[in-house]
Amino acid sequence: MRALNIAVVALTLAIAMPAVAAPxxxxxxxxxxxxxxxxxxxxxxxxxxxxxxxxxxxxxxxxxxRQSMVGFGGAITDASAWLIQTRLSPDQRDKLLRELYGRGEGQLGFSFTRITIGASDFSLDHYSLDDGPGGAADPKLEHFSLARPQQYVFPTVRAALRINPALKVMASPWSAPAWMKTSGSLIQGQLKPAAYPVYADFFARYVKGARKLGVPTDYLSIQNEPDFEPDSYPGMRWPAPDRARFFGENLAPTFKREKIATRVLDWDHNWDQPQQPLTVLADPKAKAFLAGVAWHCYAGEVSAQDQVRAAHPDEDAFLTECSGGQWAPKFDDSFAWMVENLIIGSTRAGARGVLMWNLALDETFGPHKGGCNDCRAFVTIDSRTGAITRTQEYYAFGHASRFVKPGATRIxxxxxxxxxxxxxxxxxxxxxxxxxxxxxxxxxxxxxxxxxxxxxxxxxxxxxxxxxx
Structure with missing residues (x-):
């Protein structure tokens, strides 16, 4: 009788339990x-x-x-934000941002972005966040202001965050304020050694001020492309030993004092010089402070990420800038290159996040002031009509961003x-x-x-x- 009852229960459970659908x-x-x-x-x-x-x-x-993923996306540059805020109607703007940052059917689900601290080549003019009267030195940062990013960039980031609260934000300067530099200009030059302490305070002021305005700084690099001094837009050379000293002796104690938990990345430049981040990470104080290394795609091979990762497996890797452009106009060639090197190559080499450069540009590859005059973005916004054209960059990144969600693990x-x-x-x-x-x-x-x-x-x-x- 007991055996019969067990059989009846087993049969009942088998009938009640739904079959697992084959994938x-x-x-x-x-x-x-x-x-x-x-x-x-x-x-x-x-x-x-x-x-x-x-x-x-x-x-x-x-x-x-392998690594867990932060996500994919593009930079909300001054140019991109200005176009989105001034050349689209409110309905067009909302529709485009939902398409790029939403996770619904047919949306790209971007979950990583980068913004500039001050001007880049893709700004309408050149400025820093501390431009005092007549270019005078401002060691107490009395003229520090976030008024410029509050015009277009911060509203665009906040709108993206409302659509995708999981969005992570990286910030990078193209130059320190001119009065901190050997050139006395936003263009070219290096950071004066005497300015190291105040520049650390500048970064703390930025992170805390942006947070109060609803824009987090999840990741920070202290200099975009520190081995390059462009002659037509803001830039600053910053050698590896000097960056290491700034990390260990200035930025680390300042962030500790200000209770700032932003994760800081070194390099933010090309694959062709892995010795640069390796030099920085050889400094014990800098290594203890840094969260990882940021890479660009414009020179060298993606295998450089593996070289640094092998020496420092505890440091994260990110691909933080690459741009398509009319130097590679054919859809099939540039699309395949991006998928092979950025979506596949960089993530196989440990990248937790992958970023293209401009999110949006106009029909003349702008607006910009100096620098690249034929860069492509994910979308082209016709500045006269607001019409949207999706580029090969859009589709290459969509193959990852739409399906690989934040927190996914590479297997x-x-x-x-x-x-x-x-x-x-x-x-x-x-x-x-x-x-x-x-x-x-x-x-x-x-x-x-x-x-x-x-x-x-x-x-x-x-x-x-x-x-x-």
Whole structure:
């Protein structure tokens, strides 16, 4: 009788418990010829052994856990914010920001951005946040002001934060105020050694002031491209040994005193000089203070990230600037380069966040004052009509930002398989994301294997595919 009761209970439970649905493979495709642009494909079911027999196999391994992700996005430069705030109607503005920062169907879900502390080349004019009368020195920072970012940049960031409260913000200066520099100008020069203490106070004043105005500073670099002195827009050279001294002797004690928890990144320049951050991280005080290294894409190879990461595995990596432009006008070539090097390459080399340069520019690749005159942004805003055009940068980043959510973990997948390049992630809800780039001219059919799951999949030639299950 007892055995019969147990059997009845077991049968009842079996009937009551719903069957676990077999996972479906969903896919979104962008092709180099633009016939498909983040286009959803019909879902596919698990494959039988016969369906994938003899196919090359992409093995996704959730047990191989790497860095957690902060996210993807672009810089809200002065130019981008000015266009968004002055050349779009309120409805157009809200629609565009929701498309870029929202996580709904068809939205990109950007969760990382960068803003400038003072002017860059993509500003309407050159200024700092402490421009005293006649360029006079201001050691007490009595003329420090956030009035300029409050015009366009901060309102745009706050609007993005309302749409996506998980958005993380990085801030970087292109130059210290002119009165702190050897050149006496925002253009070229170095920071005077005597200005180190007041410049640390300047950063603390910025972080605390921006926070009061609703703009967090989750990450900070102290100098954009410190090994470059541009001759037509703000910039400042800052050698590695001097940056290390500033971190350890000035900024660290100032942030400690002011109870500032912002995570500070070194370098913020190209892949071609890994010795620069390695020199800084060799300084014990600087290393103890720093959270990681920021990289740009304009020279060198992404493998530089691996070199520094191997020497300092406890330091985070971020790709914080890269720009497309009319120097690479063909959609298929530049789209493939970005997916291969930024979306796949930089994250495989440890990047927790990946940023492009301008979020938005106008039909003349501006506005800008000096610097790049043919840079592309994620979107082009027609300054006369407000019409929006989406670029190859938009679609390249959309293959990651729409599907890889903040807090996702990079997991194992092959770097290469023939013409295929891959990177894989696991979201916090357990969902898997596999991004595949087919560099070859012909479609590639292959198997995807993850645990007990097997799928048959195809990537068109010269195309990127994001697979989700």
């Amino acid at each position: 479906k493979l969903r896919a979104w495709v962008t092709t180099g010829d633009k016939t498909q642009l983040l286009t959803a494909q019909a879902p596919s079911s698990l494959a039988t052994a016969d369906q994938i027999a003899g196919l090359p196999t992409l093995v996704v391994d959730p047990k191989e856990r 194992g997948s092959p770097a290469k398989l023939g013409d295929l390049r891959t990177v894989a992630f696991q979201n916090r809800d357990g969902g898997r994301v596999l991004i595949v780039l087919n560099l070859g001219p012909q479609p590639a059919t292959f198997a995807i294997s993850e645990g007990a799951n097997r799928f048959r999949a195809t990537a068109p030639g010269r195309a990127a595919v994001t697979f989700v299950w």
